[in-house]
Amino acid sequence: MTVSPVVATDAVSADALSTRATAAPAAVTDAGGVSISAFDGARVRVVLMLDIHDGMQQEFLDAYERIRDRVASVPGHVSDQLCQSLENPTQWLLTSEWESAAPFLAWVNSEEHLDTVEPLQDCVRDTRSLRYSVLRETVGEAPSAAAGEPLRSAPRIGGNVVRHALTFTVRPGSEDEVARLLSEYVSPEPRVDDSTRLLRTSLFLHGNRVVRAVEVRGDLQAALRHVARQPGVRAVEEALDPHLEQDRDLRDPQSARRFFTRAAMPAVHHVTSAGRAGGAKGADGTGAHTRRLALLYPVRPGAGPELARLLARQDTSVAHAPENPVRAATVFHRDDLVVRLVDVDGDPEEAPAFVLGLHGSAGGDGGGGPAAVAVAQRLLDTAAIGVDGLLTEDRTLSLLLARARMTPLTDRRSPAS
Known part of the structure; x- marks a missing residue:
């Protein structure tokens, strides 16, 4: 089977036993706000529905028994359950719980994960993977105190x-x-x-x-x-x-799985600002004259996770700032690769700090400010791309914006979007 670079193979793939890259649901409302976040502190429930080849149920169970301890030792893994359908013996369900989204995403897109789930590949005909943040938990007749209340008290609002x-x-x-x-x-x-x-x-x-x-x-x-x-x-x-x-x-399904697992860059945060009046909006909430940019940040070794988290806080902190020209921002992250996709009203060069997510003004939730920019200075290897100076200086920000911007090749929308 031939697949595209945005598609993973149909063999065993997903989450605790997956190589299929998926993303969290995201959408936009006129009011704006965060609709994707891997950084909200909530526990994560992963649901993997599997269709096992006829007659291979025992082989699948034996393979699972051989790898379950290895999966259980992964940092951030809490528990998992393997279930078989009451009505159809080829339908199985694997649920797992993780301390938060970040360790799960690091695991599911790793070479170690590929090697771990390889014994299962021949047993599985198809899979479907779903990922959820745990917002509430009830045990018996009372809320669970032992598990701890998730940090996020309200659902993220978005569409399909x-x-x-x-x-x-x-x-x-x-x-x-x-x-x-x-x-x-x-x-x-x-x-x-x-x-x-x-x-x-x-x-x-x-x-x-x-x-x-x-x-x-x-x-x-x-x-x-x-x-x-x-x-x-x-x-x-x-x-x-x-x-x-x-x-x-x-x-070759194995070659395709490895390629797409290595290529996956999950969306770890998405925020939209409050929409401005006037102009028709697409499904992403942006206007017809909004410009889309992709920024590839020069990350110091080992600093990728911290930078992705910082950019997420920065975008959230100014989502409703009237001077912010960024209508939507998505942070994609894996290892030390951090890419931020931004939709900007007007000329991006007129507001480089907002476009880069490195504004120095404090936001409504305390996520921005000079302290955040100072942290970014430590996380970014600006000299590697020929940028010198402090990130509080307009000249430095303008040069960093120019050097971090990716060249657009294609940006195609569905006519009905």
């Missing part, structure tokens, strides 16, 4: 839109050809089925690194499978193969 991103590198010297291929491909049909639709695809290049971000209304996996079947997409993927730094064979 999912965000997902992948990143990969191409061989030095091939950047121009890769840019041409990714700029010229034929857009797939946006309608997947009655409940699922492709809303937007945005591709960017920085040096030899490609970032692809997609927005889907409805079922992300159904949409990605739909994309993978499109002849135009298949042709582009075949043309890209010789230019990739990581070899892949999309006809």
